[in-house]
Amino acid sequence: MPHRDTPYRLDEIDRRILHALMDDARNTSASTLGEEAGVSGATIRNRIHKLEDAGLIRGYTAHIDFELAGGKLTNLYLCDVPVTDREVLAHEARAIPGVINVRTLMTGRRNLHVLAVGEDTSDLRRIARRLTDIGIHIEDEDLVEEELPTPYGPFSPDDTGQAPEPNDFISLTGNASVVEVTVQADAPIAGLTLEAAAGRNILDEETLVIAIERDDRELTPHGDTVLQPDDIVTILSRAGADADALAVFREPVPESNTER
The missing domain is CATH 1.10.10.10 (Winged helix-like DNA-binding domain superfamily/Winged helix DNA-binding domain)
Incomplete structure (x- = not known):
C-alpha cells in the first residue's frame, strides 16, 4: 500500500x-x-x-539502555490534548530538554504519549511541569522498565534462499498482469538479448518486458538488451502470472533421479 x-x-x-x-x-x-x-x-x-x-x-535510531548509561530514569507521560492543537503541542513537547520521543494518536483520550529521560525523579517532575506549562494535560505516567523492539513480521522472508517469485504482482483488466521477477543465474533467458529470446521462443508473444532494474540503474528494454543474472525485470503478461511465462526467468528445477 x-x-x-x-x-x-x-x-x-x-x-x-x-x-x-x-x-x-x-x-x-x-x-x-x-x-x-x-x-x-x-x-x-x-x-x-x-x-x-x-x-x-x-x-x-540507536536503542539505548539509559539505566546503564548513568542510572538515568525513563518515564512515559500519557497525555490528553485537543485534537486541533495536537500537532503543535507535539512539536513543542519534543523541544523540551529530556524528551526523546513523542507519539500522537488519531482519536480518543491519552492521544499524546511523551517519553522522557531524567537524571532523577526531580528532573522528571521538571519535565512534567514544562508539559503542563505549554498546555498539555498529563492523565497518567509511569517509569519504563524495558523496551523490546522487534521487526514487523509480515515483512520477513519465508526462507533464507532466493526471493520468492514473483517479487510483485499487479492484476489488470482481463487476464493481464504486471509482474516483477528476478532473473536467476541459470535461467533460460539469462545472457540473451530480448530479440534472441523471442526468436528462440523462450520469451513468448504474451510476455512483454517493460522495465529492467540493474544495480543502481533503470534500463529501458530494447531488442538488443541483454538480460543478466540479478536483473529485476518488470513484465506485462497478457496471460496473467502464468507459470510458464515466469519459468524462463528462473533456474530450471532439476529432475529427481528415480531408481529403475
Whole structure:
C-alpha cells in the first residue's frame, strides 16, 4: 500500500530490506542481503536510497539502555490534548530538554504519549511541569522498565534462499498482469538479448518486458538488451502470472533421479 501521498509500492525485495533494517540496521550488509534476495548488493543499496527518498525510511535510531548509561530514569507521560492543537503541542513537547520521543494518536483520550529521560525523579517532575506549562494535560505516567523492539513480521522472508517469485504482482483488466521477477543465474533467458529470446521462443508473444532494474540503474528494454543474472525485470503478461511465462526467468528445477 502506498505511504500517504507517495506512489511507492513495496515489493518482496523492499520488504526484506525493511525487515532486516528493523532487526539490526547497524549490521545489515547490502551484499549479504542481496545474496539472500537473489539480487546484487548495488541493487539493495539503490533500493534503500529510494525507500529513504520516498519517506518510508525516516531514519536510523540507536536503542539505548539509559539505566546503564548513568542510572538515568525513563518515564512515559500519557497525555490528553485537543485534537486541533495536537500537532503543535507535539512539536513543542519534543523541544523540551529530556524528551526523546513523542507519539500522537488519531482519536480518543491519552492521544499524546511523551517519553522522557531524567537524571532523577526531580528532573522528571521538571519535565512534567514544562508539559503542563505549554498546555498539555498529563492523565497518567509511569517509569519504563524495558523496551523490546522487534521487526514487523509480515515483512520477513519465508526462507533464507532466493526471493520468492514473483517479487510483485499487479492484476489488470482481463487476464493481464504486471509482474516483477528476478532473473536467476541459470535461467533460460539469462545472457540473451530480448530479440534472441523471442526468436528462440523462450520469451513468448504474451510476455512483454517493460522495465529492467540493474544495480543502481533503470534500463529501458530494447531488442538488443541483454538480460543478466540479478536483473529485476518488470513484465506485462497478457496471460496473467502464468507459470510458464515466469519459468524462463528462473533456474530450471532439476529432475529427481528415480531408481529403475
